[in-house]
Amino acid sequence: MKNPGLILVGLMVIAFSLITAISPQQQAWAEQSGRGQTLIARFMGGSREMFANQIFSKGDAYMHSGYYPTIFDSKKLHAPKEGESGGDHSAHKHDENGRCLTGEGETDILGKPLDWIxxxxxxxxxxxxxxxxxxxxxxxxxxLKLAAEMDPTQVDIYTVAAFWxxxxxxxxxxxxxxxxxxLRHNPNxxxxxxxxxxxxxxxxxDVDRARNVWELxxxxxxxxxxxxxxxxxxxMLEQIVARLADMEYxxxxxxxxxxxxxLLRQLSPVPKVIDEHVKKTQEMIDAQGKK
Amino acid sequence: MMTNALALAGVVVREMYRRKDFYVLLILTVIITLAMGAVNFFNDDKIVRYLKELCLLLIWISTLVMAITSAARQLPTERENRTIFPLLAKPISRGEVIFGKFLGCWFACGMALLVFYLFFSVLSGVRENIWPISLYFQALWLHWMMLGIVTAMVIFGSLVFAAPSSNATICFVVTFGILMMGRHLNKVALGMAEPTSTIVYTLYYNIPHLEIYDVRDLIVHNQPPVEWGWWALATPYAAAYIAFFLVAAWWVFKRKSLSA
Known part of the structure; x- marks a missing residue:
């Protein structure tokens, strides 16, 4: 230990040499394991997909201000009421994305208390x-952001978040x-x-960009x-075509x-309603032709 | 009895604050919460509920760790170091030792809770600009009552189980089990065949329902406070379980050989 400065310089030289040797290997490893992956993805690997649904449900629970069924509750939120057909969603109101609106459907998930506790x-x-x-x-x-990090292939997470x-x-x-x-994770x-x-x-x-995207x-x-x-x-096709048709009109x-x-007339469960749109559009084309 | 117990409780409180557990847990809670608060979600700085939920979860974990680990080591340490003998040589009964140890741990947890909830209310108030003080007070009180039950249970466990580590582990499992499953045991029992159904229902009626004291969801989702009458009733419910565990601990301690 006569000259600690010399030892320090020696250690720095060794460290520098090691960096030049390790750095290319580390870069190659990063490319192999997926560059641009988040910290969660790197740490949790494939298991993160298991948690994505749970976290997505957590977001839904927030939407309902914490009033949310557990796995122990037999009733589900917004499940059809007794006597109402399970598949008959036309029995109550929905928003433009087909989601059930407040107050409709089953909202009493707890039922009557079973005991004094x-x-x-x-x-x-x-x-x-x-x-x-x-x-x-x-x-x-x-x-929703966290759920998307966990499972980027779940398209619903992106559409729900984007809607809100x-x-x-x-x-x-x-x-x-x-x-x-x-779209980067689920191209096109x-x-x-x-x-x-x-x-x-x-x-x-922006009508032009909307048209291009919907045509795609x-x-x-x-x-x-x-x-x-x-x-x-x-x-999904029905929604795309309906959007396109309305926008073009x-x-x-x-x-x-x-x-x-x-095209929508062929897809729709209520073609009579679409017939009226077809008729109205045809009249507009005829009127344009006369001019 | 109360004077001796309070004197012993004061010693326990001082000992707990000399240890660094509380400071470490507080600093960890603050750092994790602030780090998560700095995360940018869609360039929206008004998002706050996730942060409240995380902060309250950390507070619950921290205080449970504090309560269980501190209560679990009180009596075994006294026996191991043989300080229990000079302690009992003073005019103090075994019942007072149990009560004093319980009070010390419980008061220390209460003081820690005050600091934790102060941090939480400042954080939440600054981010959200609302100050539901009455709900915070209710939550703090209920939380403290719950910690009282847990502390008493752990002190009783420290006389039943061989080592503080096994006692702490069992108490952690029981506490988290009740917090997660306690509310649903009756529904689980209904779906079972006899005699399992009766056994589970008996368990449901006998366990201390710690989950009642967890009003985090009300705070996170900005709900109104609990009706004061119902809130007040939760206190004698906790007191009954605290008394049960302390009497049971005293009964075991009375018959226990200290030299082992």
Whole structure:
């Protein structure tokens, strides 16, 4: 230990030499294990997908202000009431995305207290059903973000988050960014493209970009979903075509609107309603022709 | 009796604050909460409920760790170091030792709770601009009552189980089990065949329902406070279980040989 400075310099030389040797290997390892992966993805690997549903449900529980069924509750929130057909969702109101609206369906998930402890304990937790509103829906977003980190292939997470971001929270830019993140993980997924088109049309009023995105969504549906035959998600195509048709009609592109309305007529469970749109659009085309 | 017990409780409180457990847990809670609060979700700084939930969860874990680990080592340490003999040589009964040890641990937890809830209310108030003081007070009180039951249970366990580590582990499992499953045992029992159904229902009626004292969801989701009458009733319910465990501990301690 006569010259500690020399030892220090020696150690620095060794450290520098090691860095030059290890660094290329570390880079190669990072590329192999997936560059750009988040910390969660690196630590949890495949197991993270198991937690994604749980976290997504947590977001839903926030939406219902903490009033949410556990695995021990036999009744589910918004399940059909007794006597109401399980598949008959037309029996109550829905928002534009087909979600059940407040107050409809089964909301009493607890039922009557089974004993005095049950009755007493209900004064200490949430027993009334209410929904987040007036922008408070933002509170569920961290859970959706985390769920997307856990399982980036779950398309619903991106569309639900984007819906609330562009509507109640008023952040279309963030909705667009999140959908694009979803598209990076699920390239050209028609449902994500459908939601992205809504951002362009309803938030940015950008008809051209909305049209391009929805046309791509339609094309992708035929490529991805159509080969599934009976299992194909026709409701998704119905939504894409309906959006396109309405947008083209409002933009005055009646010929394009007519093509889409005619396609929608084949898909819709209520073609008579669509017939009226076809008729109205045809009249507009005729009127244009006369001019 | 009360003077001796309070004197002993004062010693326990001083000992607990000389140890670094509380400070470490508080600093960890503060750091984790602030780090999570700094996370940017969709450029929206009004999002706060996830942070409240996380902070309250950390407070619950920290205080349970404090209560269980401190109560579990009180009597075994006295016996191991043989300080129990000079302690009992003073005019103090075994019942007063049990009560004093319980009070010390419980008061220390209460003081720690005050600091934790102060941090939580400041954090929540600054982020959300609402100050539901009455709900915070109710939550703090109920939390403290719950810790009283747990502390008494652990002190009783320290006389039944061989080592503090096994006692602490068993008490952790029981406490978390009750907190997660206690509310649902009756529903589980209904779906079972006899005699399992009766056994589970008996268990349901006899366990201390610690989950009643957990009103975190009310705070997280900005719900109104618990009706004061019902809130007040939770106190004698806790007192009954505390008394049961302390009397049971005293009964075991009275018959226990100290030289072993």
């Amino acid at each position: 049950d009755s007493f304990s209900r004064h200490f937790y949430i027993t009334k059903h209410s929904h987040l509103e007036k922008g408070q829906e933002r509170e569920m977003l961290p859970w 971001l562009r509507t109640s929270v008023g952040k279309p830019k963030e909705a667009e960014d999140f959908l694009r993140e979803g 997924h028609p449902e994500l493209l459908l939601e992205l088109g809504k951002v362009y049309l309803e938030s940015y009023k 969504a339609k094309m992708r549906w035929y490529k991805v979903e159509a080969p599934k035959n009976e299992n194909a998600d026709t409701l 409002k933009a005055g592109n009646y010929t394009n609107a007519l093509v889409n309305y005619q």
